[in-house]
Amino acid sequence: MGGVKMETYPKYYIEIIIYLIRILFLIKGINYLIIEDFYFALISFSSIVLTFFSFIYFKLFKKTLDNKLNLSVVIFIFISLYLGTLSGFYKFTWWDTMLHFVSGIILGFFSIDILQNLIKDKNLLKKLPKKFIFLYIxxxxxxxCVLWEIYEFAIDSLLGLDMQGSSFTGVTDTMIDLIAGTLGGMLTAFTNYHKISESINSN
Structure with a gap:
C-alpha cells in the first residue's frame, strides 16, 4: 500500500491533515502580508505556532503524543481562527457558542490527562472518588472558560476590538460563552464518569 503499513494509517492521515491546516494558515498569512493587513497576518502566523501546543504539552510531561487529542486541538484552532476569525464565520450567531462548547469538551480531556500527570501515585489515584474527579473536570x-474571557477582555481593551461583543450584547455573549464551555466540560465528565478510574489506573 504505497510503502505505508496499515497500522500507521491513522497517524499518517492525522499528520497530513495537520500539515495541510498549517499550510492553509501560511497561505492566509502571506496573502495578508501582500495586502498589508498586518493584524490578520499576525493572527495567521500565530495560529501556526498554536498548532504545536499539544506537541509541546506532551513533551513537557515526557509522554507519547496523543494523536487524536492533538488533531482535535489543531482542528479546533482551524475552525476557531481560520474559519471563524480569518474567514468571517463569526457572522453566524451560533458559531461562537459552538466553539466554546467544543473547547469545553477538549479542556475536559486535557484535565483528565493533567490529573494523571500531577498525581503519580497510582494507589492515591485509585482512592480518588469519581464524584471528586467529576467536579474537578x-x-x-x-x-x-473564565481565563479565555479575561483574554478577550484584555485584547478588547488594549487593541480597541470587540471580541466579547459587549458593544451590542453587554454581558450576554460572555455568559453564553461561559455556559457553553461549562456544558462541554460536563459532557466530557458525564461520558467518562465510569471510565475515569479505569483510564487513570491503566496509566
Missing part, C-alpha cells in the same frame, strides 16, 4: 473547564 467541571472546575478545570470553567476556569479555562
Amino acid at each position: 467541571i472546575s478545570f473547564v470553567a476556569l479555562g
Whole structure:
C-alpha cells in the first residue's frame, strides 16, 4: 500500500491533515502580508505556532503524543481562527457558542490527562472518588472558560476590538460563552464518569 503499513494509517492521515491546516494558515498569512493587513497576518502566523501546543504539552510531561487529542486541538484552532476569525464565520450567531462548547469538551480531556500527570501515585489515584474527579473536570473547564474571557477582555481593551461583543450584547455573549464551555466540560465528565478510574489506573 504505497510503502505505508496499515497500522500507521491513522497517524499518517492525522499528520497530513495537520500539515495541510498549517499550510492553509501560511497561505492566509502571506496573502495578508501582500495586502498589508498586518493584524490578520499576525493572527495567521500565530495560529501556526498554536498548532504545536499539544506537541509541546506532551513533551513537557515526557509522554507519547496523543494523536487524536492533538488533531482535535489543531482542528479546533482551524475552525476557531481560520474559519471563524480569518474567514468571517463569526457572522453566524451560533458559531461562537459552538466553539466554546467544543473547547469545553477538549479542556475536559486535557484535565483528565493533567490529573494523571500531577498525581503519580497510582494507589492515591485509585482512592480518588469519581464524584471528586467529576467536579474537578467541571472546575478545570470553567476556569479555562473564565481565563479565555479575561483574554478577550484584555485584547478588547488594549487593541480597541470587540471580541466579547459587549458593544451590542453587554454581558450576554460572555455568559453564553461561559455556559457553553461549562456544558462541554460536563459532557466530557458525564461520558467518562465510569471510565475515569479505569483510564487513570491503566496509566
